[in-house]
Amino acid sequence: MYPSRLRKTYGRTAEMKQSAKTLCLGVESTADDFGVGITTFNGEILANASSDYIPEEGGIHPREAARHHAEVADKVLKEALEKAEAKPEDLTLIAFSQGPGLGPCLRTGATVARALASFLAIPLIGVNHSVAHIEIGKLETGAVDPVTLYVSGGNTIVSAFDSGRYRVFGETLDIALGNCLDVFAREAGLKHKRGTPLGAALEKLATDGKELISLPYVVKGMDISLSGLLTAATNLLHKSKCRLEDACYSLQEHAFSMVAEVTERALAHTEKKEVLLTGGVAANIRLQAMLSSIAEEHDAKFNVVPREFAADNGAMIAWTGVLAYTHGLVTPVEKSFVKLRWRLEKVDVPWIE
Amino acid sequence: MDRIDSQSLLKKGAEAHLFLANWHDRKVIVKARFPKKYRPTELDEKIRSYRTAHEPLLMHEVKKAGVPTPTIFLVDIKNAMITMEFVEGKQLKQVLPHVPRKERQELCFRVGVLIGKMHRRGVVHGDLTTSNMILSGEGKIFLVDFGLGEKTTELEARGVDLHLMKRALQSTHYQFAEDCFKHVLKGYFEVWDTEDAKKVLEKILEIERRGRYVDERKKT
Numbered sequence: 172m173y174p175s176r177l178r179k180t181y182g183r184t185a186e187m188k189q190s191a192k193t194l195c196l197g198v199e200s201t202a203d204d205f206g207v208g209i210t211t212f213n214g215e216i217l218a219n220a221s222s223d224y225i226p227e228e229g230g231i232h233p234r235e236a237a238r239h240h241a242e243v244a245d246k247v248l249k250e251a252l253e254k255a256e257a258k259p260e261d262l263t264l265i266a267f268s269q270g271p272g273l274g275p276c277l278r279t280g281a282t283v284a285r286a287l288a289s290f291l292a293i294p295l296i297g298v299n300h301s302v303a304h305i306e307i308g309k310l311e312t313g314a315v316d317p318v319t320l321y322v323s324g325g326n327t328i329v330s331a332f333d334s335g336r337y338r339v340f341g342e343t344l345d346i347a348l349g350n351c352l353d354v355f356a357r358e359a360g361l362k363h364k365r366g367t368p369l370g371a372a373l374e375k376l377a378t379d380g381k382e383l384i385s386l387p388y389v390v391k392g393m394d395i396s397l398s399g400l401l402t403a404a405t406n407l408l409h410k411s412k413c414r415l416e417d418a419c420y421s422l423q424e425h426a427f428s429m430v431a432e433v434t435e436r437a438l439a440h441t442e443k444k445e446v447l448l449t450g451g452v453a454a455n456i457r458l459q460a461m462l463s464s465i466a467e468e469h470d471a472k473f474n475v476v477p478r479e480f481a482a483d484n485g486a487m488i489a490w491t492g493v494l495a496y497t498h499g500l501v502t503p504v505e506k507s508f509v510k511l512r513w514r515l516e517k518v519d520v521p522w523i524e
Numbered sequence: 525m526d527r528i529d530s531q532s533l534l535k536k537g538a539e540a541h542l543f544l545a546n547w548h549d550r551k552v553i554v555k556a557r558f559p560k561k562y563r564p565t566e567l568d569e570k571i572r573s574y575r576t577a578h579e580p581l582l583m584h585e586v587k588k589a590g591v592p593t594p595t596i597f598l599v600d601i602k603n604a605m606i607t608m609e610f611v612e613g614k615q616l617k618q619v620l621p622h623v624p625r626k627e628r629q630e631l632c633f634r635v636g637v638l639i640g641k642m643h644r645r646g647v648v649h650g651d652l653t654t655s656n657m658i659l660s661g662e663g664k665i666f667l668v669d670f671g672l673g674e675k676t677t678e679l680e681a682r683g684v685d686l687h688l689m690k691r692a693l694q695s696t697h698y699q700f701a702e703d704c705f706k707h708v709l710k711g712y713f714e715v716w717d718t719e720d721a722k723k724v725l726e727k728i729l730e731i732e733r734r735g736r737y738v739d740e741r742k743k744t
Contacts, residue, residue, distance in 0.1 A: 333695075333698075334698070338694075338695045338698065339691075339694075339695060340695050342735070343735075344684070344731070344734065344735065345734060383564050383566050383567060385570075388567070388571065390672060391650055391651075391672065391684055391688060392650065392651040392652065392653065392672065392688040392691070392692065393651075393688075393691075393692075394688065394691070424563065424564050424567060425567070428562070428563040428564075428567060431562050431563070432538070432539075432560075435538040435539075436538040436539070438538065439536070439537050439538035440538070440653075440655060440696075460562070461562040461563070462562075464560075464561050464562040465562055468561075469536075516694075516695075
C-alpha cells in the first residue's frame with residue numbers, strides 16, 4: 172500500500188566491524204518516519220535505514236502513520252541488518268524511541284523493539300527522542316557542551332546541559348517551527364514528495380524572495396510564539412497579491428530570526444562556547460547561516476548535525492541507547508510503555524559529567 | 525548630544541552591549557543595540573528602534589508604580605542607544621544560590637511584590653529572569669531590561685510574564701525553583717489581592733497546558 176523507499180544507509184569497512192563486537196539496534200517511530208539504525212558501542216554508525224509515511228493530503232494522521240510503520244518494519248529492519256552485515260544474534264542491545272511523540276506511532280516502534288529484545292533475550296532501553304537528537308548531533312560534530320537549538324515538526328527547544336539534565340531555556344509557546352513551515356507550505360499548495368520534504372520545497376522558493384513583507388515577530392523572554400506568524404503568513408497567501416517567493420522568504424526570515432534571537436539569549440545567559448543546531452529543520456541553509464553568525468558573535472563554535480541525521484532516524488536512538496545502557500540504565504519490558512509527553516528536562520543523562 | 529567619555533564594555537548581552545561610561549561626572553550605563561547581521565536589515569532596524577523607544581517609556585511608567593528601575597538620561601533612537609543610571613549591585617541570579625533559605629524566600633517575595641505592582645500599572649516585563657533583577661548596595665531590587673516589555677492589561681500577557689518567571693527559575697535555579705516561585709506569587713498577591721488578579725493563576729495553568737508535551741494536558 173505504501174511504496175517504501177529505503178533511504179541511504181551507511182556501510183563501513185570490514186575491519187572496523189570486526190573490532191567492534193557490541194552492537195545496538197535502535198528503532199525510531201515517533202512520527203512520520205520509521206527508522207532502524209545500528210551502531211557499535213563506540214559510536215560507529217553501521218546502518219541507518221528508514222521509510223517515511225507521506226500523507227495523501229494534509230498532515231500526519233497518527234493511525235495511518237502507525238499502519239505504515241507496521242507494514243514497512245520488517246523491510247527496514249532487514250535492510251539495516253544487511254547494511255551492517257550483522258545477524259540478529261550479533262546484537263547486544265535494543266533501543267527504541269519511548270517518547271515524546273504520536274501514540275500509535277510510538278507503540279508500533281515499541282512493539283517491534285520489545286519483540287526483538289524478548290526473542291533475542293537481550294536488554295531493552297527506552298530513549299527520549301529529544302535527547303537522541305542532541306546526542307547524535309554531538310556524536311557527529313564533536314560538540315561537547317553546546318547550547319542546542321532543536322527544531323523539527325514537533326519540537327522547538329533551546330537547551331543546554333546543567334547538573335545531570337538538559338535544561339530547557341526556551342521553547343515555543345504554541346506550535347513548533349517545522350509545523351509552522353509545513354502548514355504554510357501546504358496552504359501554498361506545495362506537495363511533499365519523496366526526497367523533498369515540504370520544508371525543503373519552501374526553502375527553495377524562499378531563495379528567490381526579494382521583498383520582505385512585515386509579519387508578526389513574537390519573542391517572549393527566551394520563548395517564542397509562532398501561531399500568529401503562521402496565521403498572518405497564510406493570510407498573505409489568500410488575501411494579498413504578493414509573490415509566493417516573497418511570502419516564503421518573509422515567513423522564513425521572521426521565524427528564523429525569532430529562534431536565532433532566543434538561541435543567542437541562551438548563549439549569552441549560559442556563556443557556553445558551542446552552538447549545536449539539530450532536528451529536521453537544521454537542514455535549512457538559511458537557518459544554519461543565521462546560527463553560525465550568532466555563534467561567531469559570541470566566540471562560540473557553530474555545529475550543525477549532518478543532513479542525513481537531521482530528520483528522525485534510528486541511528487540516533489541506537490547511539491543514545493548505548494550511552495544510557497553503558498551508564499547503568501535498562502528498561503524492563505513491563506516498564507517500557509510509551510511516554511507521549513516525555514519532556515526533555517525530565518530525563519536524567521548520567522553519561523555527562 | 526552630550527559627550528559620553530571613557531566607555532568600557534561592561535557586558536555583552538544577547539541583545540545589546542552595556543558600556544560603563546562617565547556622563548556629567550556620574551557613572552552611567554550606555555545600552556547599545558548594535559545591528560544583528562543574521563537578520564534582514566529592515567527587520568533588524570524595526571526591532572532595534574522599536575525596543576529602544578519603548579524600553580525607556582516602560583521603565584519610566586513602572587517607576588510611578590513604585591518599581592525601582594534605573595533612571596533614563598538619554599535616548600538615541602536612531603543609533604538604538606539608551607543612557608541610564610548605573611545601579612551598583614549584584615544580579616539576583618548570583619545572589620539567590622548563596623543566601624539562606626529564609627532570605628531567599630524573602631527576596632522572591634519582594635520580586636513578586638514588584639511584579640504585582642508593575643502588572644497593576646498595566647505593564648508586563650516580557651523577560652522576567654533573575655539576570656534582569658539587580659539587588660543594589662542599599663538592598664533595593666531594581667528591574668532592568670524592558671526591551672521585550674509591553675503596555676497591556678491583558679490577562680494573557682500577565683500570565684505569560686509569570687510563566688516566564690517560573691520557567692527562568694526552573695532552568696537557572698532548579699534546586700529551589702518551586703519554593704521560589706511560590707514566594708513570588710505570595711508577594712504578587714500581597715499587593716494585588718482581588719478576584720481579577722487571582723484569575724492569573726488559572727491563566728498560567730492554561731498557558732502551560734498549551735505547551736508541548738506537558739503532563740497537565742492529560743487532565744483536560
